[in-house]
Amino acid sequence: MADLEGNLAAKKYSPQTPLATFSHAVRGASNLDWGMQHRLSRIVNPETGRTVMLAFDHGYFQGPTRGLERIDLNIAPLEAHADALMCTRGALRTSIPPATQSGLVLRASGGPSILKDLSDEHTAMAMDDAVRIGADAVAVQVFIGGEHESRSVKNLTTLVDAGYDAGIPVLGVTAVGKELTRDARYLGLATRIIAELGAQLVKTYYCDEGFEDVVAGCPVPVIMAGGKKLPELDALTMASRAVRAGAAGVDMGRNIFQSSQPTAMLTAVRAVVHDDADPADAYEIFREAEGASS
Numbered sequence: 084m085a086d087l088e089g090n091l092a093a094k095k096y097s098p099q100t101p102l103a104t105f106s107h108a109v110r111g112a113s114n115l116d117w118g119m120q121h122r123l124s125r126i127v128n129p130e131t132g133r134t135v136m137l138a139f140d141h142g143y144f145q146g147p148t149r150g151l152e153r154i155d156l157n158i159a160p161l162e163a164h165a166d167a168l169m170c171t172r173g174a175l176r177t178s179i180p181p182a183t184q185s186g187l188v189l190r191a192s193g194g195p196s197i198l199k200d201l202s203d204e205h206t207a208m209a210m211d212d213a214v215r216i217g218a219d220a221v222a223v224q225v226f227i228g229g230e231h232e233s234r235s236v237k238n239l240t241t242l243v244d245a246g247y248d249a250g251i252p253v254l255g256v257t258a259v260g261k262e263l264t265r266d267a268r269y270l271g272l273a274t275r276i277i278a279e280l281g282a283q284l285v286k287t288y289y290c291d292e293g294f295e296d297v298v299a300g301c302p303v304p305v306i307m308a309g310g311k312k313l314p315e316l317d318a319l320t321m322a323s324r325a326v327r328a329g330a331a332g333v334d335m336g337r338n339i340f341q342s343s344q345p346t347a348m349l350t351a352v353r354a355v356v357h358d359d360a361d362p363a364d365a366y367e368i369f370r371e372a373e374g375a376s377s
């Protein structure tokens with residue numbers, strides 16, 4: 084208990100100064116509760132308004148994936164270089180150090196494997212467990228145009244409702260089936276639906292034509308998904324085009340952990356995303372690190 088002896092009377096009220104208001108960099112988040120805004124700021128860097136997320140949740144539907152055979156050995160050393168980690172609770176609990184300071188985005192939908200129709204998902208994690216773990220967001224796949232479109236939308240809205248109870252944001256991921264085109268019209272449709280139904284973040288693929296319209300039409304941050312492994316310069320160029328078109332960063336998996344130098348690639352991606360580095364200059368960062376290790 085504080086010593087009450089000699090207690091000085093409070094007097095610095097600065098009555099002429101209005102209470103501070105805080106501007107923040109997360110699109111569409113102004114009216115959210117403090118806890119939700121706080122968690123979003125652990126994912127999206129408040130200084131740049133952008134994020135570099137490391138996705139390694141692939142095992143939830145495709146089992147062992149090249150580069151993810153041993154998450155404890157291959158991914159855990161990368162965690163400090165990412166703003167946020169996107170993974171399953173199983174990978175997190177078994178293979179990532181609890182002392183990590185990165186934001187945590189936990190996969191909360193699942194069901195079918197690559198042997199089945201991927202749109203046949205359910206929610207796959209209770210919000211209570213996200214709270215228990217200390218998640219900063221949960222992620223759910225939304226299959227607009229897919230066989231089980233409505234159920235995936237229900238998965239999203241169920242998690243959004245539970246997320247408001249817990250103060251945990253939801254990242255809605257546009258899932259593109261083989262039969263759906265990754266063009267601006269489709270991606271604009273899917274991202275807008277996901278945001279309107281309450282997701283505080285949306286992840287979607289890049290498209291060469293009209294990506295700026297996709298971003299402009301979505302009232303919450305759009306984070307670019309990485310996709311299949313590309314040559315490093317191509318992946319950096321895609322990331323650069325996405326953020327210059329207004330994306331709030333990237334969530335990349337295979338283009339990081341399947342690179343010959345994952346740490347160098349993460350560093351190069353950070354330069355593109357947070358420093359607006361030219362892709363060619365960022366590629367030099369990658370090449371230097373690659374040369375140093377050979």
Ligand code: R5P
Nearest residue numbers: 138140141309310335336337
């Ligand atoms: C995709 O929707 C899942 O979350 C993936 O497992 C992951 O995000 C894919 O990452 P990438 O395509 O960059 O390897």
